[in-house]
Amino acid sequence: MKISNVLKPENIILDVTATTKAELIDELSQKLNDNGYLSDIEQFKKDIWAREEQVPTEVGFGIAIPHAKSTGVQSPAIIMGRSLSGIEYSTESCNLFFMIAVDQSSSSEHLQTLSKISTFLMDELFRAKLILARDQEEIVRLFEQAEEQDAQALQRPKKYTGKKVVGVTGCPTGIAHTFMAAEALKNAAKELGVHIKVQTNGSTGVGNQLTPEDIAEADGIIVAADVKVDMDVFGDRPVIKTSVKNGVHHAQELIEDAIAGKGVVLNQGNSNLNEAKEKTRLKQPKIYSHIMNGVSFMIPFVVAGGILIALSFMFGIHAADPNSPDYNAFAAFLSTAGGSAAFALMVPVLAGYIAYSIADRPGLAPGMIGGMLATIGGSGFLGGMLAGFIAGYTIIALKKLVKGIPDSLQSLSPVLILPLVGSFITALIMYFVINSPMAWINESLQGWLNGLTGSNAILLGALLAGMMASDMGGPINKTASAFGLAMFANQIFEPSAALMVGGMVPPLGIALATTLFKNKFSIEERNAGKAAYIMGASFITEAAIPFAANDPLRVIPSNIVGAAIGGGMCMALGISLQAPHGGIFVIPIAASNPLLYIVCILVGSIITACMIGLLKKPVYQPKSNSSDPSDKKALTTMKSA
Numbered sequence: 001m002k003i004s005n006v007l008k009p010e011n012i013i014l015d016v017t018a019t020t021k022a023e024l025i026d027e028l029s030q031k032l033n034d035n036g037y038l039s040d041i042e043q044f045k046k047d048i049w050a051r052e053e054q055v056p057t058e059v060g061f062g063i064a065i066p067h068a069k070s071t072g073v074q075s076p077a078i079i080m081g082r083s084l085s086g087i088e089y090s091t092e093s094c095n096l097f098f099m100i101a102v103d104q105s106s107s108s109e110h111l112q113t114l115s116k117i118s119t120f121l122m123d124e125l126f127r128a129k130l131i132l133a134r135d136q137e138e139i140v141r142l143f144e145q146a147e148e149q150d151a152q153a154l155q156r157p158k159k160y161t162g163k164k165v166v167g168v169t170g171c172p173t174g175i176a177h178t179f180m181a182a183e184a185l186k187n188a189a190k191e192l193g194v195h196i197k198v199q200t201n202g203s204t205g206v207g208n209q210l211t212p213e214d215i216a217e218a219d220g221i222i223v224a225a226d227v228k229v230d231m232d233v234f235g236d237r238p239v240i241k242t243s244v245k246n247g248v249h250h251a252q253e254l255i256e257d258a259i260a261g262k263g264v265v266l267n268q269g270n271s272n273l274n275e276a277k278e279k280t281r282l283k284q285p286k287i288y289s290h291i292m293n294g295v296s297f298m299i300p301f302v303v304a305g306g307i308l309i310a311l312s313f314m315f316g317i318h319a320a321d322p323n324s325p326d327y328n329a330f331a332a333f334l335s336t337a338g339g340s341a342a343f344a345l346m347v348p349v350l351a352g353y354i355a356y357s358i359a360d361r362p363g364l365a366p367g368m369i370g371g372m373l374a375t376i377g378g379s380g381f382l383g384g385m386l387a388g389f390i391a392g393y394t395i396i397a398l399k400k401l402v403k404g405i406p407d408s409l410q411s412l413s414p415v416l417i418l419p420l421v422g423s424f425i426t427a428l429i430m431y432f433v434i435n436s437p438m439a440w441i442n443e444s445l446q447g448w449l450n451g452l453t454g455s456n457a458i459l460l461g462a463l464l465a466g467m468m469a470s471d472m473g474g475p476i477n478k479t480a481s482a483f484g485l486a487m488f489a490n491q492i493f494e495p496s497a498a499l500m501v502g503g504m505v506p507p508l509g510i511a512l513a514t515t516l517f518k519n520k521f522s523i524e525e526r527n528a529g530k531a532a533y534i535m536g537a538s539f540i541t542e543a544a545i546p547f548a549a550n551d552p553l554r555v556i557p558s559n560i561v562g563a564a565i566g567g568g569m570c571m572a573l574g575i576s577l578q579a580p581h582g583g584i585f586v587i588p589i590a591a592s593n594p595l596l597y598i599v600c601i602l603v604g605s606i607i608t609a610c611m612i613g614l615l616k617k618p619v620y621q622p623k624s625n626s627s628d629p630s631d632k633k634a635l636t637t638m639k640s641a
Helices: 021-034 041-054 108-121 124-132 136-155 177-192 212-217 244-249 251-259 273-283 287-315 329-359 361-377 380-402 413-450 454-471 475-489 494-516 523-537 541-550 552-572 594-615 629-640
Strands: 058-060 067-070 077-088 093-103 164-170 195-202 205-207 220-225 238-242
Touching: 021 041, 021 077, 021 093, 041 067, 058 523, 077 124, 093 108, 093 124, 108 124, 108 136, 124 136, 164 177, 164 212, 164 244, 164 251, 177 195, 177 220, 177 244, 177 251, 220 244, 220 251, 238 251, 244 251, 287 329, 287 380, 287 475, 329 361, 329 380, 329 475, 361 380, 361 413, 380 413, 380 475, 454 475, 454 494, 454 552, 475 494, 494 523, 494 541, 494 552, 494 594, 523 541, 541 552, 552 594
Parallel strands: 067 093, 164 195, 164 220, 220 238
Antiparallel strands: 077 093, 195 205
């Protein structure tokens, strides 16, 4: 059913007389009643107001769509009202009103027809035409034209109808980028007419896992990930291998390339898939991906350990010390679980999973043993990273050496020969070569950081926080995070505080800007801004990415300046943070001064919001050279809406 069948010229009021929301609902309801669409006007208005009390029906862009499914409706209809001067509806002034009346027996066809109107109203040009329409017949024609264009778009054949693509996405933290890339690929596939299934390697594990049948039936394969993904499952199929960031921003091109067969055959059809994978890694080692894989497994230990230690402080700063008069057994338990257990495992886990990323399971034990030696020998986080690489590439070399051993001994290779020999070589290098110089570097860096005061501390805090805000999850952000984790492993907690400020300010500042400067953002951006409040408070910096991508020259500098000022304040005040992840959920128990810390975050966010508000241009611009005064007034009204 077409909209023109339920939106009649006689149900269009070009200039409503109402000046308030209540008067508007009365005026539109009365018009429907006068034209014979209502059987009980009082019941219909009661149902309209019941719907408004649940959630106001303004939808942004100066539009409100009051509606109700009511026993007081005789036949379904739409009535439109227009007010060029605007009516304060609920939270904003509206100019266009569409009251939808649906009776209890309306078919799904009626409901779909009535709901279709909201999709047309999202088009800026279409709304402008409604504002400028001179009579009721022109408004009906506008809807008829929109429906015709919509029907033509549905009939237009998709470019790749019938094609199938599978994908895998994964980012170091497994929180935001992983699912943003998956959603981007799904949306692009829908636009191209491609069936797609995307596996997400997220923080809680693998979601929507690909089956052998999925892979066998696929016309193209995409892996958009910055962490290790098992490529063996793809056999000798060509794979498009790229970063998770490209999955977010270039989804359509990736799908087209995958279908065109532009991927690389990583396994070369060799029956020994692991051997081919090792050759690829030896030629093109992906250091960044390996480090981030280790960091992603390390983070839960950092967070859990930091929070447990912070909880022990609730009983007193020295409550975990048996020699202190404030000693508390439960506080000692928390401190032991967090410090002696979780923190002790941080570096071994980092090293183990760097080695795992390079050499699969045989690298895990040598890597973790090398990481534990880094902890014991004082080389810490930096030594742990080196241990992971030493173990990983040692295992790869050993695999090549043992390839020619008798078949009877091959089964012992992954469980005995490789872990044993790999651990021995890694431990030997760490103990006699790496630990001493790395421990000296660690101690020197620790001494330098402990001696930072005044302007030096402010500059360090500003630099770290600014780096966090610069590319929001990219290499610069990760470099700053790695530095902070290294200092955290050495029990220097001030850099972690500055880093979390740098990660929280961009999304919170942008969210605040969408609230304070509504005319600078579209309705979609304002809705995304609401989500950014929650994500920013949870220390998910990636919530700022869509805004930065749309307007990088204004948003990114604003993010960096706000974050740098907040981070500098944080270091100047000497605030430390013993749980470098978790946002607002850990601040009350993990920050040395929670109130001042929140002030630093708020100051940075406000500065970012104000800069964005000053730099960005309004979404709508009035045409100053319009020759028709009524047109100019209408456009100005739209801008205010």
